Amino acid sequence: QKEVEQDPGPLxxxxxxxxxxxxxxxxxxxxxxxxxxxxxxxxxELLMYTYSxxxxxxxxxxxxVDKSSKYISLFIRDSQPSDSATYLCAMSSGYxxxxxxxxxxxxxxxxxx
Amino acid sequence: xxxxxxxxxxxxxxxxxxxxIECRSLDFQATTMFWYRQFPKQSLMLMATSNEGSxxxxxxxxxxxxxxxxxxxxxxxxxxxxxxxxxxxxxxxCSARTPGTxxxxxxxxxxxxxxxx
Numbered sequence: 001q002k003e004v005e006q007d008p009g010p011l012x013x014x015x016x017x018x019x020x021x022x023x024x025x026x027x028x029x030x031x032x033x034x035x036x037x038x039x040x041x042x043x044x045e046l047l048m049y050t051y052s053x054x055x056x057x058x059x060x061x062x063x064x065v066d067k068s069s070k071y072i073s074l075f076i077r078d079s080q081p082s083d084s085a086t087y088l089c090a091m092s093s094g095y096x097x098x099x100x101x102x103x104x105x106x107x108x109x110x111x112x113x
Numbered sequence: 114x115x116x117x118x119x120x121x122x123x124x125x126x127x128x129x130x131x132x133x134i135e136c137r138s139l140d141f142q143a144t145t146m147f148w149y150r151q152f153p154k155q156s157l158m159l160m161a162t163s164n165e166g167s168x169x170x171x172x173x174x175x176x177x178x179x180x181x182x183x184x185x186x187x188x189x190x191x192x193x194x195x196x197x198x199x200x201x202x203x204x205x206x207c208s209a210r211t212p213g214t215x216x217x218x219x220x221x222x223x224x225x226x227x228x229x230x
Contacts (some may be wrong), residue, residue: 007155034219043119043206043221044157088156100147101219105156 003027006089006104019076020104023104026045027069030091030102033065035074038086047087048074068089079111115141115211119222126197134192134225137208142187143209147219148180163190197229200224216219 006023013019018068019037020069036044048063050056056063062075072091076083089104116139126132131196136146144165149157161171161182169182179191194201205225211218 006156041204041224041226043208043223045221046218091163100159100162103156106154107120108154 001026003102004091004104006083008096008105010108010110012112013079014112015079015081015110017076017079019074019079019083019109019111021076021087021089021107023072023111024070024074025091026094027091028067028070032092032101033063033072034092034101035061035063036088036090036091038065040086044088054079055085064066070081081111081113082111086113114140115209115218115220117143117207117220117222119207119225121225122223123226124228126227128198129196131193131195132197132227134194134205134207134227136190136192136209136210136219137223141209141212144187145189146184146190146207148182148190148192149206149208151224153204157203157223159194160192165190182210186228193221194227197227199229202227202229 004025022040034048035048037047038044050063050065053065053067062078064073086106086108088106090101092099120135146162148161151157160175161169162180163169163184164183173178208219208221210227211220
């Protein structure tokens with residue numbers, strides 16, 4: 001079993017729709033949860049991050065963590081064609097600069113104009 | 114903001130030759146850098162953790178003699194793919210912890226697409 005599971009998609013939705021992206025994980029030691037966005041042939045860029053359980057909102061993006069269910073989500077409201085990218089969830093158990101982060105496989109998202 | 118510069122962005126090499134990929138932290142010091150490999154439509158797989166002034170730590174299944182990592186300074190880490198073969202063709206990405214961002218700020222390089230022919 002992979003430590004982090006993520007549906008690879010592809011997911012195609014019309015512009016303006018609400019998008020829900022999800023990951024499940026098995027390692028209960030994970031405490032730091034992140035979402036990265038990766039455009040084709042580019043390195044990932046940090047989009048959202050949360051610590052432990054709870055919600056965090058930033059503009060059109062909302063990140064949710066449910067540690068009891070080992071489930072995290074990213075919601076995108078009023079989706080735009082520019083949101084088309086691969087979204088990777090990531091998580092880490094440690095705070096130190098040497099702590100590894102484990103990535104999900106990424107979900108390819110396409111927003112249709 | 115913090116920038117990690119990765120070069121080259123793409124490289125084509127002949128089978129059996131070696132290729133060096135560089136990652137530089139441009140405006141901060143990175144005592145630790147991480148090297149990832151990404152196959153098409155797959156996630157980033159951590160290959161090794163590079164530590165300034167000491168030996169790199171490799172993940173299980175990664176050949177340390179094939180993927181040589183050197184972290185000679187606080188701003189430069191290199192990955193050398195030795196005796197490359199077509200199965201080494203992949204997208205290689207480095208990252209470093211961005212200072213002042215706690216446990217979340219990892220800055221990634223733009224990646225290197227390696228094609229071995």
